[in-house]
Amino acid sequence: MTEDPTSSAPPKLIYLLLEARAGAELAASLAAWPWLQFGPRGDGHPVLVLPGLLASDRSSLLLRRYLASRGHDVHGWGLGRNFxxxxxxxxxxxERLDELHARSGRxxxxxxxxxxxxxxxxxxxxxxxxxxxxxxxxxPIAxxxxxxxAWRVYQLVSGRRADDKPLRARIIAEPTVPTTSIYSRSDGIVAWRCSVQRESAIxxxxxxxxxxVGLGMHPVVLHALADRLAQPEGAWQxxxxxxxxxxxxPRAAAFQSR
Incomplete structure (x- = not known):
């Protein structure tokens, strides 16, 4: 199935209402914690976790604890709330990235x-x-x-336009390092088509x-993160x-531009 990522429509109202299931997704991860410990282990390289709009490092606490349990050197962004x-x-x-890179040598x-x-x-x-x-x-990478x-909230708290073309051009451009986008069609905040990137060798x-809201605390997402981060450096698949x-x-949708 091929989808158009350029639609300007936000997620349907029913999906916004379904954001209330985040609590159940958190409970599911806690219940599945013993099973999640069978996820792939990493090699101890540093992992920097960045929160969403208006969120702080507290929002990623479960995610970071899980990745640490899989052998990663995990860090929050340390900048308070994301405005x-x-x-x-x-x-x-x-500076935060440079410091982690220099300190670990990795x-x-x-x-x-x-x-x-x-x-x-x-x-x-x-x-x-x-x-x-x-x-x-x-x-929302496309x-x-x-x-x-959330775009109005973003403009209010950041003082910047949501359609900042120079910044978005750098975000949307083809990455030069392996990049994975995890998304949900029932996302109630970001239109899912805008989270689908063009697939390539990396x-x-x-x-x-x-x-x-539950993406960072969903057991299926946590397992996928462990799988992706456990890959040997230079051997991404x-x-x-x-x-x-x-x-x-589910089988991921394909990217199509107009």
Whole structure:
């Protein structure tokens, strides 16, 4: 199935109402915690997790604890709440990335939730030699920047336009490091088509069934993160959805531009 990512329509109201299931998704992860411990283990390289709009590192606490349990050196962004690309935040993020890269002597994997994913792609463009891979969760990385229910809030708190063309051009452009976009068709905040990227030898999309708010605490998402981050450096391969995985990971949609 081929979908058009350029639609300007935000998610349907029913999906916004279904965001209330995030609590159940959190409970599902807690119940599945013993099973999740069978997920692939990493090699101890640093992982930087970036929160969504108006969220802080507290929002990714479960995600970071899980990745740490799988052997990763996990870090929050350490900048308080995410109010968008205002002030010195982009330079502060570059400094944070440079510090982790220099201290560990290893490339850093970036995990960005919603707006955090846009920052992650920005960092990968600015510091490709310091980034191992990028994974975004429900991030509006393509299509109309107003095809979501948060763009007005973004403009209010950041003082910047949602359609900042120079910044979006760097986010949408083809990445030079392995990049995975995890998205849900029932996302109630970001139109799912805007989270589908063009697939290539180093880019992919993974579809899940989740709310937007629950993406960082959903057991299926956590397993996919563990799988992606456990890959040896320089040996990235697309996500395999064979066998039992095909039951919980739908076949991802294709990207099509106009």
């Amino acid at each position: 968008g690309a205002r002030g010195n935040v982009r330079n502060a993020l570059l 490339k850093v994997s970036l995990v960005g939730w919603s707006l955090g994913g846009m920052f992650a792609r920005f960092l990968a463009k600015e510091r490709p030699d310091a980034v191992r891979q990028v994974i975004t969760l429900g991030s 299509g109309d920047p107003r095809a979501n229910r 880019t992919e999309n993974i579809e899940v069934v989740s709310s937007h 697309p996500f395999e959805r064979r066998g039992l995985r095909a039951l919980v990971y």
